[in-house]
Amino acid sequence: MNASLRFFSVILCLWASAASAKPLRLGIAGFTHDHVHQILSRPVQADIEIVGVAEPNKELAMRYLKRYKLSESLWYPTLEAMISATKPQAVCAFNSIFEHKQVVDICAPKGIHVMVEKPLAVNTAHAKAMIALAKKHNIQLLTNFETTWYSSHQQAYELIHAKNALGDIRKVVVHDGHKGPQEIGCSQEFLSWLTDPVMNGGGAIIDFGCYGANLMTWLMKGERPLTVTAVTQQIKPDVYPKVDDEATIILTYPKAQAIIQASWNWPFDRKDMEIYGQKGYVVCDRTQQMRVRLGDGVKRDAAEEKREIPTLSAPYNEPFAYLAAVIKGDIKPQKDLSSVEINQIVVEILEAARQSAKTGKPVKL
Known part of the structure; x- marks a missing residue:
């Protein structure tokens, strides 16, 4: 390999390393599931950055953002508005089980990965449609259970x-x-x-x-x-x-x-x-x-x-580190929980x- 090729190879490696070190740009869909406190109370770490939250109930959103000393500027009334403004890489759904499908309907065509709270869907028709969209648009579709991290x-x-x-x-x-x-x-x-x-x-x-x-x-x-x-x-x-x-x-x-x-x-x-x-x-x-x-x-x-x-070692010890690792390609979630x-x-x-x-x-x- 000549000097020029070695130089560009080093540059590419440094670029890839810097890209992988960037925090995951995470959006939140809904505040009505009490498990949302898990992400809102998560200590600030280098792996995750909350870039926006979508919640039609503004009073609820502001109450929680204030409680966790997060900026009110994170709030958007709709998921579409939040995505358009903040360009998240992934969205975590903390709304009703029935609404999980709507989150995937919006996110999948835009190439945005989704993690929902348990269970995946309210019925098999929703589940099949969600999985088909995830496969079509090549996104990760994960389900979070508390017991996964035991x-x-x-x-x-x-x-x-x-x-x-x-x-x-x-x-x-x-x-x-x-x-x-x-x-x-x-x-x-x-x-x-x-x-x-x-x-x-x-x-x-x-x-x-x-x-x-x-x-x-x-x-x-x-x-x-x-x-x-x-x-x-x-x-x-x-x-x-x-x-x-x-x-x-x-x-x-x-x-x-x-x-x-x-x-x-x-x-x-x-x-x-x-x-x-x-x-x-x-x-x-x-x-x-x-x-x-x-x-x-x-x-x-x-x-x-x-x-x-x-306790389990990171990133297998909690959902958000796991999500970031899956999106980066460090974990392949095949037949895991x-x-x-x-x-x-x-x-x-x-x-x-x-x-x-x-x-x-x-x-x-």
Whole structure:
């Protein structure tokens, strides 16, 4: 290589390095999902720059911007106006599940990547349309679940699939929920659509059933269940007159079952999971805590062991660093907890669960 070629090669490398070091230009669509506080309260870091927020309720937008000492100039009344003025590379949706499709409808043709809060879509028709647009316009379409960033879940996956410590999965039991969104003090803006059967698709069955559907589909490496059976109840119809507040979903596979217990009636907040295999079990009872009991299926089993799991390393420890890494090409989200491959099936499971609860019969996928 002559001197001129070496010079230009160095310049290109420096340019590429500088480009990758620039923060991700992030827009926010909607302030009505209380999870928006995750991004608004995120400490200033070099990887993310909030360039604009789109929220038709100006009073709500200004209240939150003031609370987090962010400039009021970030606010725009519509997503189209925000995109036109600020040119974001990605948009995070913090509005109703029904509105996720509209965000993708607007962003995808402009080449803007999208991350939505769980679940991906309100129904399978929306999900298919969103995924088709994402593929057509070559954008990333990710779904954020709190439980994605639990180090205990990632450790359990490694025990099962990398180390084969449990043998084949036989049963998974997932518990998710709290006392109820009104009882724990969710904002009125959040409650207005979270308890609406159209805008959210259901109550606890969607709000917390999606976690178990996401985790089980991931543990099964994207395998669809054979059947989905669900039972829902309105234990508090005076509080939640339009949607269920209690749900149990059962998924069957050729040689495994999952029981997803989603509730707005737990006495305490919980997000925990039990995984039982041929040779042992893992209980992920907190973000960084696990209980493990292993055997070989023949000899006497070992005693249960409590394990403290270290936090995940960046960018796998939280959604926004992960989003930036995906867009930069550092991570390829293929069949991971945030991917479209997994989350399309999650929406299929939730839709089948609603149908099963309505008809009282199992639904085949």
